Amino acid sequence: MSGDQPPPTEAEWLAAYDPHAFTPIAVTVDIVALTLRESADGDTALHVLLVQRAEPPFQGHWALPGGFLRAGEEDLDTAAARELAEETGLHGGGTGSDTAEATLSRVHLEQLGSYGTPARDPRMHVVSVAYLAFAPDLPDPQAGTDAAAAAWHPVAALDLSAGSTATRDPHAPIQLAFDHARILADALDRARAKIEYSPLATAFLGPEFTVPELRAVYEAVWGERLHPGNFHRKVLSVPGFVEPTGRTTDRGGTRGGPRARRYTAGPSRRLHPPLLRPSQEPGPTPEP
Amino acid sequence: MSGDQPPPTEAEWLAAYDPHAFTPIAVTVDIVALTLRESADGDTALHVLLVQRAEPPFQGHWALPGGFLRAGEEDLDTAAARELAEETGLHGGGTGSDTAEATLSRVHLEQLGSYGTPARDPRMHVVSVAYLAFAPDLPDPQAGTDAAAAAWHPVAALDLSAGSTATRDPHAPIQLAFDHARILADALDRARAKIEYSPLATAFLGPEFTVPELRAVYEAVWGERLHPGNFHRKVLSVPGFVEPTGRTTDRGGTRGGPRARRYTAGPSRRLHPPLLRPSQEPGPTPEP
DNA sequence: ACAATAGTGTCTCTGAGACAATATTGT
DNA sequence: ACAATATTGTCTCAGAGACACTATTGT
Structure with missing residues (x-):
């Protein structure tokens, strides 16, 4: 009734019933x-x-x-x-x-x-x-x-x-x-x-992967080097993120090193706790 | 050239030049x-x-x-x-x-x-x-x-x-x-x-607000009671989240209590560290 | 007076990160 | 033999949460 707003809204709704009448998107x-x-x-x-x-x-x-x-x-x-x-x-x-x-x-x-x-x-x-x-x-x-x-x-x-x-x-x-x-x-x-809060980094890999391969995903997406030891322990500490298969790689890395254990993606759809990236500057406004 | 995919893609692109020709959305x-x-x-x-x-x-x-x-x-x-x-x-x-x-x-x-x-x-x-x-x-x-x-x-x-x-x-x-x-x-x-990672809970409040008011926002959105003391200290510890005005409320709460300090929203667009909600169940799949 | 609430202090535990150490493998 | 890498151990520090405490105000 006593609307103080322009009426074209009604025209638009009417236009919906004749789809070819209005300017197409x-x-x-x-x-x-x-x-x-x-x-x-x-x-x-x-x-x-x-x-x-x-x-x-x-x-x-x-x-x-x-x-x-x-x-x-x-x-x-x-x-x-x-x-x-x-x-x-x-x-x-x-x-x-x-x-x-x-x-x-x-x-x-x-x-x-x-x-x-x-x-x-x-x-x-x-x-x-x-x-x-x-x-x-x-x-x-x-x-x-x-x-x-x-x-x-x-x-x-x-x-x-x-x-x-x-x-x-x-x-x-x-x-x-x-x-x-x-x-x-x-x-x-x-x-x-x-990839901080979800296990989707595993979607970049095959059905079976190693922790170092998973670390390479994070390093490529974040563009930063991660600490191998801490990353390894952290990934395994998140419940449901990865699950061991009992198998290892056929050989070590191209430049040496032991064979790595192989894992599959776990059932968790959300990482608790998350894998936070290091480059999150804490103090944006330090007063001089 | 030697495409093994059906050609309707080309027809669709041609249709774009005659916008009224195809089924509208x-x-x-x-x-x-x-x-x-x-x-x-x-x-x-x-x-x-x-x-x-x-x-x-x-x-x-x-x-x-x-x-x-x-x-x-x-x-x-x-x-x-x-x-x-x-x-x-x-x-x-x-x-x-x-x-x-x-x-x-x-x-x-x-x-x-x-x-x-x-x-x-x-x-x-x-x-x-x-x-x-x-x-x-x-x-x-x-x-x-x-x-x-x-x-x-x-x-x-x-x-x-x-x-x-x-x-x-x-x-x-x-x-x-x-x-x-x-x-x-x-x-x-x-x-x-x-509202865990951004200061947008302040958008539910007026330009000046108290910490208990901000806590009420989090409690209403999350549907959980929060610990007043810990919440207060945590909010003030996040740099750039809230800024003191030096003013307080005119009177205490409706059921008693001292006057609360008033704050304005700070410049930060991202909370470091975040205010994580309590109800984040850690283990979704405990094996029987 | 009493109850409710604002704000602070303290303690404990968990997790992140720095660093070190050991074992295993390619060259 | 040597270097590189996987994996585990240890230490320290920051932050979250439980709890206690004081101060201030409405009824």
């Missing part, structure tokens, strides 16, 4: 798929799956894999899993390699957030729902029909400054399309925080 | 606005802002406030702030009461997640981007043109079971529309975790 799903691979310098480094755009806008630029949500057909999670399977060439319910299926089923996939600035795509208003994936070392992807190429890129070689002209690293010249640098930066923040 | 923004209010039994309890639907589907049911994203005009964050201002009657840039403006500017608003199951709205495929708001005690809202009523509801009086037939509390008969029970449950999880 597209919904896409983009994937930030992270994995650990051998980098050029020999170290294992964090890599992200990218596709090279074959058409404008941003033709030739690298972008996050993704695609349109199929209207009326699929859930957001389903669309994300489908896109990831298509881009990695690992079809979850397909024929052929059991290895690919088993590997894909071990991939962790979770929603990251949505991005809907009107100008983020010059063609139309596109709302993108971003997903974050933790994957074990997968084979090189094959480019789809809409991409000129698809490959794993070390995240250290990408420019994440995303408009903030401050930190422009000359050694990270690769500019991502759209606002994907921002999305990737958010994904890395989430990943770094997630 | 609507994008809405829904708000989970939480605040602390005096409950019926006298205790302060967590409340959520709900609107009663005036039209089908779910006519007469209570639902989260929200509305359509204005295509080509606004960002997701902007749309969320607009919806919140409309539903609470607090217009950020309007004329009149400075109090309403100042209060609304103190509201914390963050993206919660997106929900896009095709069948969640019977009219069409709707992707909803949910937002979480922490608000100080606001006046009762006024119903918009599309709602029969708008009010703050104690979350304890709502049915959050959302299909999982397990915990159906007979004293919580209010059923929310659509999948809003699920969204609210996710929002509560987020809120409970968020």
Whole structure:
């Protein structure tokens, strides 16, 4: 009745019953798929799956894999899993390699957030729902029909400054399309925080792994060296994080050392206590 | 070229250039606005802002406030702030009461997640981007043109079971529309975790508050009694969490006690160390 | 006077981190 | 033989929680 607010709200609701009448918005799903691979310098480094755009806008630029949500057909999670399977060439319910299926089923996939600035795509208003994936070392992807190429890129070689002209690293010249640098930066923040309180670091590894391999995951994601002894004891002290298999590796490390015990991921979905990263500066404002 | 994947991906991209050609998807923004209010039994309890639907589907049911994203005009964050201002009657840039403006500017608003199951709205495929708001005690809202009523509801009086037939509390008969029970449950999880590591519990209070008031926020959100002495010392030990004003309350508590010191929110955006809630069961799987 | 509450002090226990030590393996 | 690494042990310190205590205020 006596509303002091403008009436267009009612018109909008009416428009919902004639879906073609209003200005359309597209919904896409983009994937930030992270994995650990051998980098050029020999170290294992964090890599992200990218596709090279074959058409404008941003033709030739690298972008996050993704695609349109199929209207009326699929859930957001389903669309994300489908896109990831298509881009990695690992079809979850397909024929052929059991290895690919088993590997894909071990991939962790979770929603990251949505991005809907009107100008983020010059063609139309596109709302993108971003997903974050933790994957074990997968084979090189094959480019789809809409991409000129698809490959794993070390995240250290990408420019994440995303408009903030401050930190422009000359050694990270690769500019991502759209606002994907921002999305990737958010994904890395989430990943770094997630492995503190969840056992998802094991999603980067195979079904069986050693404590030193798990430590390499944390070191790659956090970008810091961890104390081997303390890390080892801490991981084993968290109930349900890892479970011993009784087996060991076939041989020691490439540079010597005893064989390491092999573990599998435990049933816990939450680490108590958590594995906090060292770089959490305590005092941000020390008075002079 | 030699792609072994089906070509519909290309067709989808072509469709993007003719936006009206494909099956449309609507994008809405829904708000989970939480605040602390005096409950019926006298205790302060967590409340959520709900609107009663005036039209089908779910006519007469209570639902989260929200509305359509204005295509080509606004960002997701902007749309969320607009919806919140409309539903609470607090217009950020309007004329009149400075109090309403100042209060609304103190509201914390963050993206919660997106929900896009095709069948969640019977009219069409709707992707909803949910937002979480922490608000100080606001006046009762006024119903918009599309709602029969708008009010703050104690979350304890709502049915959050959302299909999982397990915990159906007979004293919580209010059923929310659509999948809003699920969204609210996710929002509560987020809120409970968020105040552990961020100073956002202060967003539920006015610009000046006491430590016991802050403790009441934590007790209401977590649903647990906290030790007054330990809580007090812990809050003051976190650098940048609260800052003393030198002032105290005008009088003691309603049932006696000395006057409490007043504080303002400090500059820290992250609590080091965090205020962990007590109910974190360590061993979920004790073997028999 | 009495009860309730704000704020502080003290003690204990757990866990993180620095450091050391030992055993095992590749080169 | 030597270096590198896996794993365990020891010590110290910070922080959480239980408990006790004092001071201040409303009824």
